[in-house]
Amino acid sequence: MTGFIALCVAALARLASGPSVRCVEDRPCRGQCIYFANHSSHLDFVVLWAVLSKDLRARTRPVAARDYWESSRLRQYMATRVFRAVLVDREGSSLAQLRAQMDHLTAALDAGDSLILFPEGTRGSDEAIGPFKSGLDYLARQQPDVDLIPVYLDNLHRIMPKGEFLPVPQLSCISFGAPLRRLEGEPKAAFLARAREAVERLKSS
Amino acid sequence: MIGSVDQELLWLAAGVLAVLVGASVVGAILARHVTSDAPRATVTNLNDRIRAWWVMCAVFAIALLTRGIGSVLLFALISFLALREFITLTPTRHGDHRALLWVFFVVMPIQYWLVWSDWYGLFAIFIPVFVFLLVPTRNAIAGETEHFLERTATIQWALMICVYCVSYAPALLTLEFGSDENEGTKLLLFLVIVVQSSDVAQYIWGKLFGRRQIAPTVSRNKTWEGFVGGVLTAILLGTALWWITPFTPWQAALMSTVIALMGFGGGLTMSAIKRDRGVKDFGALIAGHGGVLDRIDSLCFAAPVFFHLTRYFFAA
Numbered sequence: 430m431t432g433f434i435a436l437c438v439a440a441l442a443r444l445a446s447g448p449s450v451r452c453v454e455d456r457p458c459r460g461q462c463i464y465f466a467n468h469s470s471h472l473d474f475v476v477l478w479a480v481l482s483k484d485l486r487a488r489t490r491p492v493a494a495r496d497y498w499e500s501s502r503l504r505q506y507m508a509t510r511v512f513r514a515v516l517v518d519r520e521g522s523s524l525a526q527l528r529a530q531m532d533h534l535t536a537a538l539d540a541g542d543s544l545i546l547f548p549e550g551t552r553g554s555d556e557a558i559g560p561f562k563s564g565l566d567y568l569a570r571q572q573p574d575v576d577l578i579p580v581y582l583d584n585l586h587r588i589m590p591k592g593e594f595l596p597v598p599q600l601s602c603i604s605f606g607a608p609l610r611r612l613e614g615e616p617k618a619a620f621l622a623r624a625r626e627a628v629e630r631l632k633s634s
Numbered sequence: 635m636i637g638s639v640d641q642e643l644l645w646l647a648a649g650v651l652a653v654l655v656g657a658s659v660v661g662a663i664l665a666r667h668v669t670s671d672a673p674r675a676t677v678t679n680l681n682d683r684i685r686a687w688w689v690m691c692a693v694f695a696i697a698l699l700t701r702g703i704g705s706v707l708l709f710a711l712i713s714f715l716a717l718r719e720f721i722t723l724t725p726t727r728h729g730d731h732r733a734l735l736w737v738f739f740v741v742m743p744i745q746y747w748l749v750w751s752d753w754y755g756l757f758a759i760f761i762p763v764f765v766f767l768l769v770p771t772r773n774a775i776a777g778e779t780e781h782f783l784e785r786t787a788t789i790q791w792a793l794m795i796c797v798y799c800v801s802y803a804p805a806l807l808t809l810e811f812g813s814d815e816n817e818g819t820k821l822l823l824f825l826v827i828v829v830q831s832s833d834v835a836q837y838i839w840g841k842l843f844g845r846r847q848i849a850p851t852v853s854r855n856k857t858w859e860g861f862v863g864g865v866l867t868a869i870l871l872g873t874a875l876w877w878i879t880p881f882t883p884w885q886a887a888l889m890s891t892v893i894a895l896m897g898f899g900g901g902l903t904m905s906a907i908k909r910d911r912g913v914k915d916f917g918a919l920i921a922g923h924g925g926v927l928d929r930i931d932s933l934c935f936a937a938p939v940f941f942h943l944t945r946y947f948f949a950a
Contacts, residue, residue, distance in 0.1 A: 447718055449918055590728045597734040598714070599722040600917055 431510045438511060439479040439486065446476045446588055447600035453631065454607045461543050462576040462608065464489070465565055467558045467628055468547035469586035472596060477545055477580060478512065480603050490515050490537055491545040515544065519551075531564065535571050544568075548624065554591050558629055561621040569611035569620065576608035579624065581631035604631040640816045642878050646823060650691055657684045676841070682922025690920070690929075694826070698819055702750065702807050705822065709804045710746040715926040716796040717742070719916040723907070724788040729778025733769050733789060741765050742797050749801050752808045761798040766790060795934050796927070802937035809941075809949045811880045820878040821944065825893060828872040829936045832894040833901065836864025853905040861898060868894040880948045892943065893936045900935030904928070 466477060474491040481489055495516040498508035508514040515537050517530045537544060546568075548561035569577060581604040589596040606627050611620050661681040668677045697708035721734065741761065748757040770786045803825065807818035814820075840860025848856045872890025876883045904927065908916065917925025 447715075447722075447917065447919075584722065587726070590731055593731050595735050595739070597721065597726075597731055598718040598738060600719060 435486070435511050436483075438475065438507075442472065442475045442479040445596040445598045446472060446479075446585060447598070448476055448480050448603050449600065450480050451602060451604045453605065453634070460576065461488075461538070461541060462578050463538075463544045463546055463565075463568060463572075464578050464580050464605075465546045465548050465624065465628070466580035466582050467632070468549045468552050469554070469556065469582070470552065470589045470591070472585045472589045473547065473552075473582050474512075474545050476585060476601065477582060477603060485543070488541065489543040489545060492517060492534065492547070494519050513542075531567050531571075534564070534568060538568070538572050538575060548621070552591055553586075555586060556632070558625060558632070561625045563617060563621065565624055566611070566617045566620050573611065577610065577624065578608050579606035579627035579631060580604065581606070581628050583632070604634075606631050642820065643816060643823075646820075646875075646878060647695065650827075654684070654688055654691060657687070679922050684922075686920045686922050698823070701819075702804075705804045705807055705819075706746055706750045709749075709800055710742065712926060712930060713742055713746070713797045713800045714738070715917075715919065716800065716930060717792060719925045719927045720792040720796050721789075723911045723913065723916065724785075724792065725781065726785055726788065727778060727780070729776040730773060730785055730789060732776055733772040733786075736768070736772060737765075737789060737793055737797075741768075741793065745797055745801050746804075749805050749808065754805075754808065757801070757805065761793055765793060769793070799934040799938050800930065802941040803933060805941055806937075806944070809945055811948065812950050817880065821880075824872070824875055824879050824889075825937060825940050826933070827875065828868050828890050828893045829897045829933050831871050832864050832868030832897050833932055834864075835867035836860045836898070836901075839863030839867070849902065852902060852909055856902060856905070865891070865894040865898065868897075880944075889940065889943065893940055896936040896939050897932030900932040903935070904931035 464477060466473060474493065478486055478489060478491060491512055491514045493508060493512075493514040493516055495518050498504050498514060498516055508516060515533050517533065518526065534544060546565060548565045549559040550562045551559075553559050565577070568575075583602040583604070584599060585601050587597075588599045588601060609624060609627055615623075661677070661684045664677045665681060668674050693708065697704035717738065726734065745757070745760060748760060769789050773782065773786050773789075803822060806821045806825065809818055809821065811817045836856070837860070839862075840855060840857050843859040843863065844855075844857030846858045847854060848858055848861060869887055869890045872893065873883055873887040876886035879886055879889075881889060904916075908914065915924025916927035919925055920929055923929050
């Protein structure tokens, strides 16, 4: 049942967003990896998840905000069963709590799953890509062997802008970039800037 | 003929099949003989197009076999896909969101329901009158005034082309001509065959003999040689198909002329929009052809005119 719902959700997401997939390197998304993308719409992770092959989708978990996805039973079902999201608390928690959350993410990676992550932390209202938060750097330090794949999601903010509840179907483009690795001893700010730059490059190319 | 297979439709299906097989054979021969790079790209594109034609013909045949409902649903789907492509390219903003939701989820289903329920009086004026006034009102309520007229006009235009005009194709099934219950189906086939063969023939004549461009700023592929050759080919084909229509041969020739000319106008107009928006195709859904809107641009312009001419002069 859950598998069937997942198929339907993926099909609906593709119908609403007509995504064309562009891989800058030949299909970089085979093994375990962390997809990190710009964030401008509620559709973002659903569409990114929907364009992956069925097998990859089963092993890819989006990272999502707990307060939103636990606010109703339907959302909770979708998040935990259909998307198998890793739910995290948003800002305002103590350092120890942040650690604990990052441990959830590393645990998912240890189990062999891939992650979908939005390093901006929150949705922007237009195409502009905000500064990246440090979670990505933390994961890159913890799991230096996992590929970090930059993804640019185009036009989704027009399909489902902030504050809307239904999408206006349009076409979108999902660009997967070349895998990124954190360099040995690279400072946090430099790595985050480089990661953001990788997404920005996909946008302009 | 009730309950039995329509002989004329069988002949038509056999003819389409023969053309497809012929095209595939020619495509395969060309692919084998072309060696240099530039022509090879053209041949690869040609073969993509031919393969897509097989799929499109199969889908269309299945839709026609289910009688009315299949055709209505198929063209509703085409409208949906075309509108999705069109809106992507237009400069709509957040303020248009709610109006667009109405367009996609209320207006379009109602228009096709009107086709299905054969309510001609409302079908013909629903979008040009009622929705024409509803869209700007909803947009005004949303309160975003920047480029208001442009945005509103774009949505209205998208609706007229992608929904209203396209819905005239299945509406042909609602016309009645006395005894033959398949007449509507055959008229729809006549329209689609003439308009698409005009497109294909213009492409072929243009590729073989095209020299003088008609509107180089709009489309480099549209030439006078392609236009004349393509339109004449379509007229010949349409005239040769007079036996599936309520027309006499010379009436079929006139109708084919109108269809081919309107189709040309549609193709050129949609090309102008694409140039303005800086894209080559509206989408990439149909391999070799581009988007759905790239394939149906000529049909959009031909269908309403063909419908009204037929309805005025021939329908019972």
